[in-house]
Amino acid sequence: MISYETSQNMISLLGLGDVRSERIFLTHALGRILAEDIVADSDYPSHPTSAMDGYAILHSDQEAYESLEILGDNPAGADEVGGVMSGACIKTFTGSLMPKGADTLIPIENVRVEGSVIIIEKPVPNGFAVRPVGESYREGEVLIAKGTKLGFAQIGVLAGINRVMVHVAQRPRVAIIATGSEILDIGEVARHAGQIRSSNSYTLQALANQLGAQSVQMGIVGDDKAAIMERFEEAIHSCDIVVSTGGVSVGDYDFVKHIVPKLGAEVIFKGVNIKPGQHVMVAQRGSKFIVSLPGFAYSSTVTFILYAAPLIARMLGVENPYDVIEATLKVPFAKRSNKSEFTACNLTFEEGRYWVDFEGKKTGSSAILTNLLGDAGLMICGEEDGDLEAGTLVRVIKL
Amino acid sequence: MISYETSQNMISLLGLGDVRSERIFLTHALGRILAEDIVADSDYPSHPTSAMDGYAILHSDQEAYESLEILGDNPAGADEVGGVMSGACIKTFTGSLMPKGADTLIPIENVRVEGSVIIIEKPVPNGFAVRPVGESYREGEVLIAKGTKLGFAQIGVLAGINRVMVHVAQRPRVAIIATGSEILDIGEVARHAGQIRSSNSYTLQALANQLGAQSVQMGIVGDDKAAIMERFEEAIHSCDIVVSTGGVSVGDYDFVKHIVPKLGAEVIFKGVNIKPGQHVMVAQRGSKFIVSLPGFAYSSTVTFILYAAPLIARMLGVENPYDVIEATLKVPFAKRSNKSEFTACNLTFEEGRYWVDFEGKKTGSSAILTNLLGDAGLMICGEEDGDLEAGTLVRVIKL
Numbered sequence: 001m002i003s004y005e006t007s008q009n010m011i012s013l014l015g016l017g018d019v020r021s022e023r024i025f026l027t028h029a030l031g032r033i034l035a036e037d038i039v040a041d042s043d044y045p046s047h048p049t050s051a052m053d054g055y056a057i058l059h060s061d062q063e064a065y066e067s068l069e070i071l072g073d074n075p076a077g078a079d080e081v082g083g084v085m086s087g088a089c090i091k092t093f094t095g096s097l098m099p100k101g102a103d104t105l106i107p108i109e110n111v112r113v114e115g116s117v118i119i120i121e122k123p124v125p126n127g128f129a130v131r132p133v134g135e136s137y138r139e140g141e142v143l144i145a146k147g148t149k150l151g152f153a154q155i156g157v158l159a160g161i162n163r164v165m166v167h168v169a170q171r172p173r174v175a176i177i178a179t180g181s182e183i184l185d186i187g188e189v190a191r192h193a194g195q196i197r198s199s200n201s202y203t204l205q206a207l208a209n210q211l212g213a214q215s216v217q218m219g220i221v222g223d224d225k226a227a228i229m230e231r232f233e234e235a236i237h238s239c240d241i242v243v244s245t246g247g248v249s250v251g252d253y254d255f256v257k258h259i260v261p262k263l264g265a266e267v268i269f270k271g272v273n274i275k276p277g278q279h280v281m282v283a284q285r286g287s288k289f290i291v292s293l294p295g296f297a298y299s300s301t302v303t304f305i306l307y308a309a310p311l312i313a314r315m316l317g318v319e320n321p322y323d324v325i326e327a328t329l330k331v332p333f334a335k336r337s338n339k340s341e342f343t344a345c346n347l348t349f350e351e352g353r354y355w356v357d358f359e360g361k362k363t364g365s366s367a368i369l370t371n372l373l374g375d376a377g378l379m380i381c382g383e384e385d386g387d388l389e390a391g392t393l394v395r396v397i398k399l
Numbered sequence: 400m401i402s403y404e405t406s407q408n409m410i411s412l413l414g415l416g417d418v419r420s421e422r423i424f425l426t427h428a429l430g431r432i433l434a435e436d437i438v439a440d441s442d443y444p445s446h447p448t449s450a451m452d453g454y455a456i457l458h459s460d461q462e463a464y465e466s467l468e469i470l471g472d473n474p475a476g477a478d479e480v481g482g483v484m485s486g487a488c489i490k491t492f493t494g495s496l497m498p499k500g501a502d503t504l505i506p507i508e509n510v511r512v513e514g515s516v517i518i519i520e521k522p523v524p525n526g527f528a529v530r531p532v533g534e535s536y537r538e539g540e541v542l543i544a545k546g547t548k549l550g551f552a553q554i555g556v557l558a559g560i561n562r563v564m565v566h567v568a569q570r571p572r573v574a575i576i577a578t579g580s581e582i583l584d585i586g587e588v589a590r591h592a593g594q595i596r597s598s599n600s601y602t603l604q605a606l607a608n609q610l611g612a613q614s615v616q617m618g619i620v621g622d623d624k625a626a627i628m629e630r631f632e633e634a635i636h637s638c639d640i641v642v643s644t645g646g647v648s649v650g651d652y653d654f655v656k657h658i659v660p661k662l663g664a665e666v667i668f669k670g671v672n673i674k675p676g677q678h679v680m681v682a683q684r685g686s687k688f689i690v691s692l693p694g695f696a697y698s699s700t701v702t703f704i705l706y707a708a709p710l711i712a713r714m715l716g717v718e719n720p721y722d723v724i725e726a727t728l729k730v731p732f733a734k735r736s737n738k739s740e741f742t743a744c745n746l747t748f749e750e751g752r753y754w755v756d757f758e759g760k761k762t763g764s765s766a767i768l769t770n771l772l773g774d775a776g777l778m779i780c781g782e783e784d785g786d787l788e789a790g791t792l793v794r795v796i797k798l
Contacts, residue, residue: 026585030605047592051695051764053650075622075652077581079591093650095581095694097593108649135763143769151798152609153771156602156696160768164586182476182494186425187563192478193446194496203555206429210551223474250507251452251492253474295494296450297555326751352725352752352792364534365450369559370542372552393751399550 001271001278003383004306004340010268010282011310017287019317020170026158029150032168033212033316038144040161043134048098052129055089055111055118056102059126067117074099089118098130105129147317149212171214172315174308175235176204179246179256180295181222199369200245200293200300207304211321213241213312223253232263236288240315243308246295248279256292257281265290273383275339276366277303297369302342302378305397323398324380327354333381333388340383347377347396356394372399400670400677402782403705403739409667409681410709416686418716419569425557428549431567432611432715437543439560442533447497451528454488454510454517455501458525466516473498488517497529504528546716548611570613571714573707574634575603578645578655579694580621598768599644599692599699606703610720612640612711622652631662635687639714642707645694647678655691656680664689672782674738675765676702696768701741701777704796722797723779726753732780732787739782746776746795755793771798 002010021035050056061068065087073091074081083100084090090099098105107129110122137143143161144154150168158166184195186202201217208215216239221231228247235242247256248270257279261267265283272280276299281292291308293300309321327347335341345356356379361371378397381388388394401409420434449455460467464486472490473480482499483489489498497504506528509521536542542560543553549567557565583594585601600616607614615638620630627646634641646655647669656678660666664682671679675698680691690707692699708720726746734740744755755778760770777796780787787793 026601027604030608045766049766051766053648053653073651075581076579076593077595077621078593081593091651093652094648095579095595129764131764131766135761136767136769144772152602152605152700153768153775155605156598156700156768157772159585159601160596160598160696162585162596180475180494186558186561194475194477194480196476196494197559197561199555199559202425202558203551205426206551206554209429222476249452249493251475252472252490253492254452297559301551301555323748325748328751349722349724352727354751362534365528365530367444367448367450367530368535369552369555370535373543373556376552 001273002269004272004274007269007272007307011307014268014284014289014311016311016314019315021167022170023165024168026155026164026166029158029166029168030155031212032150033318034144034146034148034150034154034166035169035317036167037142037146038158038161038163040137040139040141040143042139044136044160045131045133048133049131050092050094050096050098050105050129051131052105052107053093054105054107054129056084056092056099057089057104057106058084058086058102059104061086062106062120062123067114067119070116070118103127103130149318169316171212172241172312173216173239174208174213174312175216175218175239175242176201176208177218177231177235177242177244178220179223179228179244180220181253183220185220199297200295203297203301203369204243204245204304207301207309208312211309211312212316223247223255225255225259228255229259229263232259232290236263236285236290240288241308241311242288242290243304244290244292245300248281248292248294260290260292273339274306275337275341277306278339280307282307294366296366298344298371299366301369301372305378305399306342324395325354325398326393327356327396329388329390329392329394330355330357332390335381335385335387338383341381343379343381344371344376345379345396347375347398354396356396400672401668403671403673406668406671410706413667413683413688413710415710415713418714420566421569422564422566425554425563425565428557428565428567429554430611431549432717433543433545433547433549433553433565434568434716435566436541436545437557437560437562439536439538439540439542441538443535443559444530444532447532448530449491449493449495449497449504449528450530451504451506452492453504453506453528455483455491455498456488456503456505457483457485457501458503460485461519461522466513466518469515469517502526502529548717568715570611571640571711572615572638573607573612573711574615574617574638574641575600575607576617576630576634576641576643577619578622578627578643579619580652582619584619598696599694602696602700602768603642603644603703606700606708607711610708610711611715622646622654624654624658627654628658628662631658631689635662635684635689639687640707640710641687641689642703643689643691644699647680647691647693659689659691672738673705674736674740677738679706681706693765695765697743697770698765700768700771704777704798705741723794724753724797725792726755726776726795728787728789728791728793729754729756731789734780734784734786737782740780742778742780743770743775744778744795746774746797753795755795
C-alpha cells in the first residue's frame, strides 16, 4: 500500500490535457469556472461622471463669484451635455456625464437656489463628487482571471463590460455506478432485510454537482462480472470520469478490482494507507479515468472527496476542490490506526478561530454517513500521528 | 435617518408569515432548504450486519475449538442467511446480514483455510466487525432539522431512508427592476457616451439565486413616472419581493421614492445612516415587500445584501443569509464618515485566523463594483467607530 501523500502526488501528476471550454450566456454562468482572462477593453468610466446630485461648476468659481447662473439641467442618460463657463453652472445628477468645462460637483445640499442662480453655502474641494476617467478600471486591466469561479460580483462586472457570452470550462461528465447485489435503489420495494438502500449514488451525484461536474447516473449493477464489465464500458464511452462504489475489497464477490484492468485501463494505484477507504483504486484508459471506491457510505464519500474531486477540479482549471484549514482541537483525539485518518468532525468558528470537536459523532464502522451532517469537516491525521491532546492545531478539509 | 441597527431590527420584526413549502424530487433538492424535520422511521442498520469480509463465528469458539467448519457462504444481499452453531462458521461479506447465532466476524486476513475448515490465527474481541442494530441511527431520531440547507450528506441520508420526495421551502420570487434613463441593457448598442451599461440587474439576480430565491428580471425602465408605476404594479402582482435600483436619492428625476407610497405600500423606513446606500427604502404592501436600492453598483449590491437578503432568508426559514465573522486588520483603516460603513476588503485565512486588508481595493465613489471581486468580504464599522489601527478585531460579512 502506498501512503496518502504518494497517492495525492500521483493524482496531481496525471496528465489531464487542456481545460475544454464552451461559450454560454452570462445569465447561466453563475458558479461556472471562467476559461479566459477578462480584460477591460476601455477605461471605466470613459468620461468624467457625476457621483451625486448637484451642480457642475468650476472649482475656482466658488471664491470668484457670489452666485452662479444655472444654464440648464443634465439628467443622467442625456445625449447632449453642454458646457459650463466661468460664472455659470449646470444642474447635474448622479450618473450623468460632467458638462465640458466643469471640474467639480457642488451637491444640492451645499447650495441655496434663488431664481435662476445658486449661492454656494458650503464649498467643496476641487474635483468633488466627480468620478474620474478609469476610477473603476483602466483599459487593458485584467479584471477577472481564468480559473475564477463566477460569483455575483464577477457576473455584475461582466455585465458592465457588455459580455453577453462568456467562455467557461465545460463541466466534466462523471458517471456514477453502484455495484453490489444487496443495493436497492430509492423508490424500490424491499423484498428482504438483506437489501441495503442506495445512498452512495445520490451522495456522490450531489458532490459531483457541487464541484461543477455533470453527473450521469448509471444505476446499480449486481455482483455479476459480465454486467459490471458492460456497464463500465458504457460509462467510459460516454463520460470523462467513471466513479464506482463497491467491489474493491477482499471478498469473493469483489469483482470491480479484477474487471478494471481487463477493460484495458492502467491501474495508477490500488490500495492506500488511509482510513476509511484503504481499498480505493484509480485507473486510466486513454483520456478517461476510473475511480473505484469502497461500498460503505462514509468510505465512498471520503474517497470521492480525496480522489475524484481533484480530478474534477483540475478538468475545470481549478487548483483545489476544497480548502484545507487549520483548526484547534477542543477535546483529545484517540487515533485508532497507523494509517492517515480522515475523521468527520464538527467545525465551528468562535473567537476568531476554527475549532474541532466530535460531539454527536458516532464511532463504529465506515458506514455511518450521518457523521457528515451538520457543519462537518474532515480532520486529517497523518500516518505518524498518535493520540492528539486538546489544543492541538489540526488540518481540516472544509466541506 | 435611522441607524443601521434600528433598520436591521425593523427588518427582523417584519411579519413574513409561515414558510411556504413544496414537494420536490430528491435529485433536485441539492442546495434547497428543508421545510420538515427528517425523522428516522427505523433503526439503521435494522439487523446486525457485517462490516468486513470474513467468517461469522461465536466469539467463545475462538478458544474452544482448534478449527471451525465452514457451513457455506453468505454474500451481501442474500435472502437466506442461515445460522451458525458452536464449532462452525459461515463465510460472510461486507454489508451482509450476520447469520443467526454468530456474534463476531473474524476477518479473512486472520484465518487460514484448510479444506472445509478455518483455523483462527489471530483472534478478535467479541462483536468485532459487526455493525450493531442502530449503529448509524435509531428510530425516532431527528436526522436533519427543518431549515437545513441540503448538501451532499443530507441528500445521501435522505436516499438511505428512501425519501424520493422531500418537503423544501418554496423559492421566494424576487422581481428585479432597474430604473434610470441612462441604463443600457447588455447586448444593446450604445448610442452615446451618457449611457451606462446595466450591471445591477445581473449582480442582484446572481445574489438572489445564490440565496435560494427565484429571480424575475423585470428589465429597465426609464425615468418616467407612469412607466415606473406600471412596472412596479406588475412586479408586486407576480413576486414576493420587488427589488429596484435607482430613483431614491435627492435628484429631480428620482421618482421611485415618490411612487412607492403611491402604490399603497407602507414605507417601513427610508434613509439609513450607512455608507454606501443611505437612501435605501423598504416598504410593504400586504404580504409583498419592496426594497428600493440606490443606483450605483457598489451601493445597490451592499444594500441588497443588508436588506433584501434577510427577507429572502427568512422566507426560506433560514435565520441569517450570511455569516458575520471576526477578523484581524492587517493595516490601519481610515474611517471616512460618522455612518455605519461597509467596506469591501480582502478576506484571507492564514495562521488559523481571518485577516483583512485592502490591497488592490480602490477608494472613490460607490460605483466601484470591481472592489467586490476576488475573496472579498464586507468589513463593518459602527457609527461610533473612528480610525482603526492594524491588529484591531473587526466584524466582516463573509460573502
